[in-house]
Amino acid sequence: MARPDFPRSLIEFQQRFADDEACRSYLIASRWPDRFSCPACGGAEVGAEHRRRLWQCSGCGRQTSLTAGTVMHKTRLPLTLWFWAAYLVATHGPGISALQLQRQLAISRYETAWTILHKLRRAMVAPEREPLRGEVEADEGYLGGRDSDLRGGRQRPGKPLVGVALEVRGNGSGRLRLQLLADASGASLLPFVRSSVAAGTIVHTDGWAGYSGLGAAGFDHRPKTQHAHWGLKHEWPLPRAHRALSNLKTWLQGTHHGVSAKHLQVYLDEFVFRHNRRLTPLAGFQTLLGLGTSQPPTTYAQITQHH
Numbered sequence: 001m002a003r004p005d006f007p008r009s010l011i012e013f014q015q016r017f018a019d020d021e022a023c024r025s026y027l028i029a030s031r032w033p034d035r036f037s038c039p040a041c042g043g044a045e046v047g048a049e050h051r052r053r054l055w056q057c058s059g060c061g062r063q064t065s066l067t068a069g070t071v072m073h074k075t076r077l078p079l080t081l082w083f084w085a086a087y088l089v090a091t092h093g094p095g096i097s098a099l100q101l102q103r104q105l106a107i108s109r110y111e112t113a114w115t116i117l118h119k120l121r122r123a124m125v126a127p128e129r130e131p132l133r134g135e136v137e138a139d140e141g142y143l144g145g146r147d148s149d150l151r152g153g154r155q156r157p158g159k160p161l162v163g164v165a166l167e168v169r170g171n172g173s174g175r176l177r178l179q180l181l182a183d184a185s186g187a188s189l190l191p192f193v194r195s196s197v198a199a200g201t202i203v204h205t206d207g208w209a210g211y212s213g214l215g216a217a218g219f220d221h222r223p224k225t226q227h228a229h230w231g232l233k234h235e236w237p238l239p240r241a242h243r244a245l246s247n248l249k250t251w252l253q254g255t256h257h258g259v260s261a262k263h264l265q266v267y268l269d270e271f272v273f274r275h276n277r278r279l280t281p282l283a284g285f286q287t288l289l290g291l292g293t294s295q296p297p298t299t300y301a302q303i304t305q306h307h
């Protein structure tokens, strides 16, 4: 049995997660799709709930927190609040601020909304590391300049440089990866492509020397020079990657009013998260809550930690 599916609409979400008990059932079904299994003895029987959201194995007495390994671990807030916050963060196209979250969910303290938001955001960091496949555009661009400056030269001291890798899907684009880079040298670009793209994949780049090692690194490297595209007016050699960088800059300015370099990678991860789930935003709510199957197994420390 697989973990439960996710609601497909706001109405369905509202009906399914109307109260804490409903959220709890969903949480349990997500963590133990078949049946509860004690991490210590494998027993399936639990006695009465020992404390709030804490189960005690009837066989060996080991206590298991229902929320261990999820973003809700140790929380004193209602589960409904977490579910609805995750829903809003996952489905609110450009992203949502702590203030918006506070207002939408009638959270009395701003600090609570801020904490929830940042915990949910942490789940956007690399929950999926399946490498890009098929055909990929790889490029890099500086943030902080005008859009037309994106490729206006590889030296831009003080401006953050972002590597972009994006799957080609017909005329559109597939999954995206973004990474803050130290510089545009091969020593920075090759590890980025290696960690983002499966070996053997067709990788389109421009003619920049920093990408010249891709062939030797096991990729089907297809560099395009500007010259080869001379006949196509205003056509970038890597249109999808360029569009992604352009959208990223707009998003950073519009939603977050610019971001300091210190926190930039977190926002890059959020942008990637939203891009890769733009067609199924509701599916993201499971990931944000930490209910995904890709979560690492619950650790002993997490299980034994008490509230």
Ligand SMILES: [Zn+2]
Pocket: 038, 039, 040, 041, 042, 043, 057, 058, 059, 060, 061, 062
């Ligand atoms: Zn047990």
